[in-house]
Amino acid sequence: MVKPVRIGEKHGSKGDDSKVSKTVTRHHEFQMNKTYGQHLLKNPLIIDSIVEKSQLKSTDTVLEIGPGTGNLTMKLLENCKKVIAVEVDPRMAAELQKRVAASPYANHLEIILGDFLKVDLPYFDVCVANVPYQISSPLTFKLLAHRPIFRSAVLMFQREFALRLAANPGDSLYCRLSVNTQLLSKVTHLMKVGKNNFLPPPKVESAVVRIQPFNPPPPINFVEWDGLVKLCFSRKNKTLSGIFRVSSVIETLNQNYKTFCALEGKMDTDGSDEQMKDKIIKVLEDNHFLEKRSSKLDINEFLKLLNCFHGAGIHFK
């Protein structure tokens, strides 16, 4: 558990827009750390738009991941009760601490110094962040696994990642990430953001999405679900018939089946891979999945497929 560092209490002038550009200017003194994905948002219009789209309430506790020197944090503080910011770089945290101490919001910010992927998260209502792109995927699933379930997250990602999150069946970017995220949440693409809105500009384009976790979450064993989805997207344009006829896949599912039978106290533990192949093909055939392709299946069809396999005792972990 990383110990939270609390910001000291100091007061200064409120709502001073010049602070954004001053801080941006000061960033030239920093050597930006590429491994931490340090690209600071410098366009106040984009910052305002992100905060507006976050639909914050004055009673909200907001989680920010990677506040940097605080360009977004300052605007968030004006619009909620409290910001909890997780920052890995002590230089950034110190800069943010100084900046907030000179504002009326000193008592409304808590900085957790540490790696977002390793810290225990506190309670929060909404997450708003221009995230470090290199941890986009584990960051998203850490948020979605967090309890209690938060209201929404408005997050800046690399554009391609954002498009993958929001992709629909049939889209070229529809993938395992789209299906796993959309099983657990509603994803909405909010806006594109060009490179020149950052300092220094990243190599890639960016986009902001809103993620609203389903509450209650679907009653699905996520490991089983992801096992099926991972397999189906190993060759997303191949038919399911083609994917499930591969001998290594049949072998693995037969092993899983035997483990499942043993755990359930069933005697059916000596079936051959050939028998397993017939069982799998029968499930696909009986439920009209043989000629379907993952790239076109929606969440409900994946759910149906998982249920059909489970009905036959076929498991994916």
Ligand SMILES: C[S@@+](CC[C@H](N)C(=O)[O-])C[C@H]1O[C@@H](n2cnc3c(N)ncnc32)[C@H](O)[C@@H]1O
């Ligand atoms: C893209 S910058 C965003 C900075 C600031 N929010 C802004 O928009 O100007 C990403 C920030 O995340 C921080 N960061 C990188 N990896 C992190 C991690 N694993 N945990 C927490 N913060 C991280 C970086 O130090 C940097 O401050």
